[in-house]
Amino acid sequence: MHSRFAKSRLLAVSTAVTVAAGLAVPGEALSAPSPTPAAPAGPAADRGAMPQPDATLGASWRKSSDVIVTGAGDTEGYHLYIAREKDAFAWSTLATLKSSSLEIGPWMGEVCVTGTGRYAVAVFAPKKAANKPELMRAGGFAAVVDTTTGKSTHVATGVSLSYYNPACGPDDRVLINRSIGDDFGTDTEVLTIDAAAAKVIKTRKVKGQLTTPAPAPDGDYGVAGGNLVKIAADGRTTKVAKIKGQAFGVRATGRSGVDIVSVLGKETVAERFSGGKLRETARGPVGKLQLFGQAGGENALVGTTTSAVAAAELKTVATDERVDTVSVKGHLLAEEVYSKQAAVAVQSPLQFAQPEDAGKITVKLRATTSGARVTQELASTEAPVLDADINSSPDKGDTARVSAALAARSVTEPKCIVPRNDPKMQPLQPSPNQVEWAIDQAVHGRLMVQRPSDYLKGGLPAYKPQVLFEKKNLVGGGTVPANVLLGVVAQETNMSQASWHVVPGDTGNPLIGSYYGNKGNLDYINFDDADCGYGIGQVTDGMAGGQWSDTQARAISLDYAANIAASLNILIEKWNQIQNEPYEYQVLMNNNDPSYAENWFTALWAYNSGYYPYDRRNTDLQGGYWGVGWLNNPANSEYPADRGAFLRATMADAETPSHWSYPERIMGWIESPQKKGLVIWTEAYSKPSFGANGRTWGPAAKKIMPVPDRFAFCKPEVNNCSEAQNGCPAVNKSCWYYGHGASSWPKGLLQDKGDIANCLLEECTKENLAYSLGSSEPAIDRIYPMECDTFGFWSDPARDATKKVSMVYSLNDTTRHNLGCDDDTIEPQNGKFTLRLGNPAGDISTAPYAEIDLHQVGAGYKGHSWFTYLYRSDRTKHKIVGTWIPDLDLVPGTRSRYSIVAHLPNHGADGFGDYQIYNGPILGQTKECHVDFEAETQSDIPGVLGKGKWVYLGNYELGRGSQVQISNVGVPEFTGNDSVAFDAMAFVPTADRNPAAAACREDYPS
Template identity: 45%
Template sequence: MTGSGRYAVAVYAPVIATNRPAAMMAGAFASVVDLATGTARHIATGVQLAYFNPACGPSDRVLLTRAIGVDGERTDLLAVNAGTAEVESTRTIDAQLTTPAPAPDGDYGIAGGKLVKVGGSGALTTVATPAGQAFAVAATAGGAVDLVSVRGDQAVAQRWQGGRLAQTGTGPWNRLQLFRGPGGNQLVGDVTKVRTGLPDLRTLRADRQVRAISGQGHLIVERAAPQPDAVELTTRATHSGRAATGSIAAGGGHRLTVPLPGSPAPKAGPALALAETTTPSCAIPRNDPSIEPFQPSHNMVEWAVDQAVHDRLRVQRPANFLKTGLDAYQPQVSFPLNELAYGDAVPAQLMLAILAQETNLAQASWHGVPGDSANPLVSDYYGNRAPPANGSNDVIDYTKSDCGYGIGQVTTGMRVGDTVFSRPNQVRIAVDYAANIAASLNILIQKWNQLSLDSGGRMQLNDGDPRYIENWFLAVWAYNSGFYPYADRSSHGGRWGVGWFNNPANPQYPANRDRFLANKADAAIPSQWSYPEKIMGWAETPQWGWNDNGTYTKYAEPVFGNTSFGKLALPDRYQFCSPVNSCNWTVPADPCAPRNEQCWWHGSTTFANCANHCGTERLAFALGSAEPAIQRIYQRDCADFTGAADSYKVAPPLIVYTLNDTGKYNLGCSIGPSDGKFTLRLGSPPGEEVSKYAAIDLHQLGAGHKGHMWFTHVYPPNFPSGETNAKHQVVATWSPTIPFPYPANQRYDIVAHMPSHGGEWNTSKYYIFPDPLNDSNPATCQLDQSTGGADKWRYLGAHALKKGARVQLKNVDPAGQGDIDIAFDAIAFIPISGAGHSCGAAY
């Protein structure tokens, strides 16, 4: 919230961005919200996803950062006027700048461990040296700059004012926080050793780290856990000390009007040009009914990992598995397990942790829940998540496609023309969670082997035994941000090893952070920890998932060391500081001054006696056991639709399915041929160059009647008085094959299937064209597609249909914002005698 209290500024990105160094450094969006009206306006794309971004001060001036370079060694500093929602200036700083703070006399921040003032051209002037590594900086209206840093086991609060830096107090290293708001700056936590009476600085007691405080400091938020439709909160009133736990529903207030990716963004800069490349770079396509992976439940994933790490993942997949046309195979025969240097197995909990962080244990698109099939999960199929597009649905740039597939985000070998894998194996990686786990496990082993066998010498943690989870800290570091071999050192000034981005000493992560998932709500803010810290957190604290009976489950905890007190033994924040990367842990304010390639680390280090302290795997499934049954969220709708409930019925219904080749339905329901033709037309007019953009937000789902449907989101028309959207329009058409001879006035009750999930638009407008020779005045029926989680049929009305009759539904509506699902599922045409049913009647 800005100093005036009138605006809030938000920086946000898809959660997958926290697994991509480039996206963390420059892949987030920023918007300003008018707190009186709820109006949100987009202000910038491609900003840093970091705990200190955005930075507000005593006025409505806001600072945003963008990290530049391989490891974020340079910084763009954007100055924003929240009142006008405009970026007023951008300065490039030749240093890693963290914790910026706008003040009445200029802009401050931390660079090279120093408190610096940023000049108009981006030049830095050092004004003071904090006591330790600073993690919070905030200015006051009176011209003071407060900061808090970590020095050893202490948090040190200081104030810079009048040309001098003075200490204002100390506290435990993780129990003293600095917040700012309209009421001034506030030190929160163990404040027994903090001076009182300073202008614009209050103290608030708290017995733990807190998430936020209210603007005037009357309420502390101790816990904030986002849910799908609410935020669960634990709060404490600062005056009375009264605690309350509950949830706030996500609704009932003003609807935010910030344009979503793919919508026009005011003041967002020049329009992005179309990419020259028009051929997909990723080997396995989207929206292909032959490529529809099955979404496993957590028990299936844990079983596959337990088997895979011990080379027992040999479940037999039949020919034409999931209707892919593949020959029969076994996952670890298609992807033989790589030999592991200095040991025999990857710990199961380590592999599960990587899958949890990368994809939440999902093989198919996140639109599909366990028990569904869906499009392949691809990290960036269209190349529109990298800068400058940053998620815009109006951009396709296949040159920037990431092509990470499935539960393990397998990228290597998954581009068009790659020869690492055969075409059948590429398909297996995309559709089969077990095959994907077998392939991604090998990638992790390759990282361990790179560190262990590099020509520069073995990079080893503790005793180097791969049985211990903690000994993989460097390998998962390299798994995320890469390893720079010794043989290539001449290209990097003689340096090699692992980079600065994931070093726990990097000040882009708060120095007062506790271990990841010490508070389970940490999962909502994963950008505050380095990747290996997150993996160790998921290994220590298993991820939860749904069961089919509405309860939750989780994969097994590791076997903890005898003296570990149920925790993994993690490295110190400065564990990877040594002369090889110009890092000196004895200088807490600035251990690694260069902030560039010189901070790359290599070597061996010890932080635990693994025989007593380290964790090992715990198998939940016996080796050689059978693949467990799926734990569905929604039951399949495999029931035959006979129209028996229609009292006007005189003949069997005609059913038009969403695939003309019903042999591609892959969930196992018994299904006959479609009684007509189903088509999807993209763009307006369809077939034009811009029509390809509609495919970005078009999704297939193994749900609905008999296990296949399509859905997209509802978008507004391009013009206020129009009815079309050039880039995002999707029109579905169901055309029944009217039997010959054609009765002159045969009436049909038309019934549309509403899926249990994937359709939510409450004003879905179906157009019925009974006579192809008279298209100018179609009948309409408006339905609410929400079903409360159950598959249902609803009447569209009764009509006399002639040969060529059809029903259409499109995703364009003036109220659409690109965020609510609209589904295209099967439609039945029931021959009737009599009046039939009216629009909206329940079947």
């Protein structure tokens, strides 16, 4: 069995425990202090049970039915974790949710527990979907999970990635939204799920944007146009009450009514709708009061209340921190939940995700009986895995539309002009220092590094990036602040020019957004829908043809510096589009000085979701509207109204990026840079230059940027949006923000409203250059060292020196090895390597499904290997067979003994496979040799990287026509998470050798 399965055991380390008295759940008495026994022995203690449970949980914990379910995502899926109070809240994995129909994660999700406590319902998706508006609207999977058995059922595909999805009710009925349209403002589909039956039982189309749906005993509710509405059986909505503020939570009780929490100015207001009327039940500071469902149809207000009145089926739970999850009886609060991979990715985004970190999470807990806080580090236990098939979903939305799209799709002719898996196009993955240097130079027009002809062996003529892409001028003068462009590339690509499968110092495939037009679906191709966003800045315009010369297009794909030069011009174009509008229609920020980062908010908005010019307002496409769309308006209820600034309080915000609009996320990455490193983390790029009179935040007086208030882009005369209306009641294209003068915003966080930020009074943020202008390109900071060692053929004492060694590389043209190993160290290719892609099945037999999940990377012998992921035998469309055919130094018809030695790369493969050795032209199989790539190459020492290795496959009698093969399809345990590599292979002629002493996997003689 693969070593990863063997390592999947629960680990718990209590890193911090504090106890504070005086916090209790109303209605439950605190027990008197008593002698505290040790934590439960055995498995529960190993699974993160609360320490000293009599003291932390109260004496009755053994008889409690309380349970908590939470989730965290990583490259292996969205994991649900469960803990029961009767086990002292010892944790175990409930289920893992993923889809091998999609490219590898990391995954994110949201989960709720039904009122009966019997079922958890989750919405999950790849985290990178948060960057794509169309996937934000309808890119998630939904599943029902039995909290007793972990059995998981896929119930829907194509649902919104919204903070309120899914919405559990007081029974086992659950609502999930799907946005229809192009900007979260057209129509909404509401799916009703019967969790007990594990299926969608009703789908209703609601006119306009509906958020925070809530199933209730007397029907279904939600928020539309700032009002609480009731949803009829046919989808029509009826206003039942005007909510005081902008709602971010709605939850029905079992018998008493519907609870709502909303933001009104600096306060969170809780209200109860009952008997046709709203009445206030509590108030608290913004960001400090939340609403959660509880078992038995109750609700809980969790946080800090400045006033509260009693209400049936509503309790308050006091805490001074924001909460991620609450147990169903309110005895345990999970204040933060994040995966280890996510923590590393935020701190060191360019480090390759470590497979051994998958399933590990950190949970920061608080027991409400005692106030004790505990931080636990946990790892997955064995649990059911749901592998959702995107193509066989029981609910895919508009079936007719989906069927029509399938019939019309293009599967044979790529739209994007620079191909994937082309050995002539292997960009180098830059390190953060190079990216920052290039951006510092580019924004000032100094990115003039000389690229020689045939740079990275891409066949290009010599060029300089900002001669090839001359910097455009900003209308009105000035420059783009370097830190703004740094924030963009941090959010868009984690500062990556090459594929996300490639780490700094590697070469590999270009990073291309949706090259196959499949939005990540490995079983679907529609080249007509390809995004064609290339490289670090996701340059899209012109990469399907028409705008760039061949040299420019390939440079955008190959060279991070050229890509940055082109990306800068796109950002400048967005600024200029706004500035070129008639003055009365310009969307201006503060004093409109481009040197201040805050003033780029609407240009960043347009960079993500587009800008629609005034002179095209009457086209059929726009229906008379123009400007920037509703999706990225901070007033949009698709984002929780009580959120703080992105990344300001915690880097764990990056676990749920869909909770913030795109420009808010960019401002967060400017203020709080990503980190780099393996053991010691440092900032991957510089913080900006904060204004001398700028804001500070928190006890440590952290310097911060002014961020816009939620309603900074709301003017009734402009877009029918206002704070008094809790947003834009019309919720259609009239909500688009389209100018009429400058917008300024109050300072600080949402709960810190005050005077207008004045850039002229040094309250705003400017760039901070780390590299002097005109400085030379810094050396790359590699993650893995180059491995250019030469295979020691001569060390085998049994080697037959009268015959040639046959070396077969992963590239037949070894001049395409571009990582940097000297060409004269690359032994001649003496044979042929082939990749047979796919065993196509289904409606279109010629579609290149297998190549979607094929990758090249600058690991491996002399700096190149291919790798792909491992699949079950029924995933034949993704079958890839690698074949090494040596040109043996033999007379036809003769045979001789050869030792076969395969090279395993130091990274890029963490699965296992069986090499098939065939001994002659009839291809009679002589041997199967099993190899565990991860076990052979990866270190078990934290912080110590893997190392490439030659692995002995055995000694065989071979004839001309012999070959070795390995495939990625066939083992039942394969789920698309583990990978296999195709690297170099050597066939070493030897004297006769006792076969018993030359078996597969014996150490190679040296």
